Amino acid sequence: MRATRRMRAIDEPTPLGKAVSYVLLGIWTIVVLFPLYWVSITAFKVPIDVNDGPFYLPFIDFQPALDAWQYLFGTMLADTLRPYLNTVIVAICSSVIAVAIGTMAAYALVRLTYRPRVGAILGFVLCVILAILGVALVGVPWPVALACGLALFALLLYGLGRRFRRALGNDDIAFWMVSQRILPPVTVVVPVYVVFQHLGLLDTRTSLVITYVAVNIPIVVWLMRDFLMGIPLELEESAMIDGASRYRIFWSIVLPLSTPGLAATFILVLIMAWNEYLLALFLSSANAQTLPILIAAQNATRGPQWWSMSVLIIVMIVPVVLLAIALERFISRGLLIGAVKG
Amino acid sequence: MAQDKPFEGVTVNIVTFTGPQIAEPLQRRAPDFEKLTGAKVQVITVPFSDLYNKLLTDFATGTNSYDAAVFAPQWMGDFIEPGYLEVLTDRVKGDAALKWDDIAPFFRDFSASYKGDVYTIPLDGDFQMAYYRTDLLKEAGLEPPKTWDDYLAIAEHFNGKDLNGDGKADYGSCIAKKRNAQSYWFITSIAGNFLQTQGTSEGAFFDTATMTPLIDNDGFRKALQIYVDSTKYGPPDEINLDVGDTRGLFTSGRCALTLDWGDIGTLAIDPKTSKVQDKVGAVIIPGTKEVVDRATGKLVACDATTCPNAIDGVNHAPFAAFGGWSGAINAAKDAKTKDAAYAFLSYMSAPEQANEDVTIGITGFNPYRTSQFENQDLWIKAGMSEAAAKSYLGAIEASLNSPNMVLDLRVPQNQRYQQIVLDTAIHRTLAGETKPDEAIQEIVTGWDEITEELGKDDQLTAYKASLGVTK
């Protein structure tokens, strides 16, 4: 029962508390913004201004110059625009695909029941190992090894599969998928390179898109699974009674309801694909290079070209920041739900 | 018209690291070359630290997306043994425009060759020199350093004084010592003077008979000590500075001395990068009056037998660190592409183009042809004062003409020897994590291990081949 006079809302801080809060928040704002400010002004410096000691204020301490910008967007325009375009295309495509496939899988893990048999899984792994050993040690051509491996697996599945009853559940599948994040990229770089080389997909955007989709699906499944759990079952049940197929339900009911979660997941995955360095470095050589590689490349034998690097960093951040500002609300809500259920 | 454009329709994919250095002249001259020959040259760039890896992976897995590469001849050992590079001996001999004999003997006979055959076209001459502030030394009445003791004495003299008039204390000597960057060549620039006296073929890394690392001896020990001592006269975070940082420091006037490749000469004259225009002098790498007797591992004084190449009783061994960016051709490509690639590399190296490019700082090309340092006009035209040109070119001439230049290590997987084992041990010593003696043991053990792993006989053969030793 509230008093009639205006009470300070329960979670509104005291004036002293407010002052302290603002000070602390202000400090952190400076901590966040100062490095960005420094990068921004360095983008407008000539080498001597950088090497001769810190200059803080444009026009007062040093004369801003467009040298670095001219170099990157004038002289080297083609070589700057190409990575930029690649980053945009690869990030958007891989994010869209990852969110699509991952959401489908997340939905399936929430609504449908799977019981993959342990025996089947072990058998599959065994067949993969045999195929690899065949290629590596005996020199069997890889399509042959692949076909043999699959055939062997099918045989095992129908033959011995029945013997081993022990099965896993949805949660195990989910855990397996999510645990893929534990894998350090440096572990998989060489085999992935070899695979794409055999497929003739090296230095193409396609290889990057495929790789990023694979790397980011775990995140999508993790987040979307819990978001989808929050959608009331009744809606879907009544639709099913009316005769709608799974696909219809997914497309017309579930997806529209989970737009916030989709937006949040999309932004997160986009950021990760936008900023990824190691895999892009390894899988691209000329045509498919992305912006992070161009940034690292500014560290030439003669030392880092701080000015060009700063220009590239700014040019890289701006689109993502704008997008994030626009979708900020979705992100925090989406992340939370994902985190609560683990 | 077809005869005028022999390579019409041919594309040459040439890879190097992201510039502007090295890539810039290639990109700038590609259109001219296309006008002349019809061949389209596409310059692909990758980050420097990954060039070695990408090249090797591309060749080893048979991807072959690169037709030619401008890379470090030091890496040749890994590329030639498996047969990735095209032999260029005959082409070079029959190429008049290239003026092969104008190229300094070291780069011709050692850098570009392996087991007697030519594999690369030099585009750049990499070796290290010492640079000093002419104004400061003149004021103090000091001579440019001839030995390492001189170097340290000069560094000590100027350390802590204000050397560029901004009121802040500056440094006596700035040497790039950052780990996993380019610092691991500087130790050899110092040590080589103690270890190699009889000419390039003697080598400065391993014993040519037994493949024993030339590390556990008094010469290397002394060199390591000098290297550690120089840190006292440098910036406080010197062990985390790489070449870009020390260059920036020197050109903004904050160091009295520095060790570097040839870039400082051209960087110093550009007002956008330098505050020390016309105050920079260069000198051949400081040497030593005591050298190592390989039989005993002890130091002996320099005389006519022990130091046949001494200058004024001081043994100098200029270190051609890294080797000098050179162009090589992928042997797995078709004949037409290889011809076009060769024509482009030859074009880039020909005096008409090269002599202009080496005077421009941004190209990253340093002199490697006799005609480049004999003719001072080009340099004066580029903005060097006569005194500066004389000093700079004189130092280059002395280094290039030295029969005792040290060839960089070129055995297969040399990166593991230098970058993994040597660099780590040296840096740990600089950081105080190990004592110099422990570091030396670490290097010897590490190097021996790699040699054993790759096959001692194979490595010894490769080492001798790279030095041009045919016995």
Add this chain to the structure above:
Amino acid sequence: MPQPAEPAGGGRPPAVYGERLAPAVFILPAVLVVLAMSIFPLIVSLYLSLSRFKLAKGGFTVDFIGTLNFQKLLVGSQQFHLLGKLVPLSPVAWAWVALVALAALWPAISGLRRGAGWGFVVGRLVIATGLVAIALLFGATASEGGQFGSLGVTLIYVFGGVTVQYLIGLGLAFLCAQKLAGRRLFRVVFFIPMMITPVGIAYTFRMLTDTTKGPFAPFWQLAGLGDFAWAATAWGARIAVMIGDAWQWIPFMFIVLLASLEAQPVDEVEAAMVDGASRWQVFRYLTFPAILPVSVTLVLIRMIEAFKIVDLPNVLTNGGPGIASESLTLHAFMAWRALDLGGSAAIAYILLFVVTFFCVSFATLTRRAGVAA
């Protein structure tokens, strides 16, 4: 009028058949992609870690050498690089190890007393063994004369870093959860660091921490620290890396914790305060338990990513001074760059074991906190 034809093959109409396939259609694309890009490389990497990669005429050879790579790293010439310089433990170190052993054995012992199943107890014992081993390693490397190897350094980055990031993120979240004007602006601004590519952040911090031409250089001079080079001391380098890492990832903690704080029902808090509870009691009994599940998951996610830290130590110090700031991924990366693929794969597998151990342990031990991990 012709009858609608029976579907080919008789039996079920297509719609129902599609419905039967729905489970497969929904999950297979994801499973296949992940399988192809993870199982296969994982197995190949395992094979690489047990072999030696050598370039040869026409390509390369991969020779099986058994566990030699691992031996070299764990007990051989590269032991100083991975595990560090091991010295006999000091008495203080032994005391710490004893403490850790007691704390680690507690879940197993209490489980036994409660009569839990042997699977439970064995699991807890395994976790305890691992933790004691790590404590021994730290003891042996942190004692006088010892030095950390890349394993120890990585653990420092992970545990030190995540703790600091969590605490600061929580603090910021509390501040922003209050009714303050302009907090939406703060939210947006605080989120930005997370969006910059790690390589870019690494170079930015390299610029910032430069003691001669960085923006803080004059302040160092004023404070008399002009001659102090953070990059030349082991802990200075590590802290610099952790500062950069914190700057980038605190937004992650902040955003999630803030959302969870805001999701707290206000009525409960109001009711408690009307009943006379102090702010501290509200925090302890209402807020903290509510955000605990979120925190656990958050820390777990962040921990997994933190183990993979590579860009910051690579750019800031290249792993220096010596190897003092080199993380496991950086160690593997450097080996890979020098074409020691077998060694690189071996280090990466050790990292995989370590991360899996910690994540599973963490998830197991915190299950009681009410999270269905």
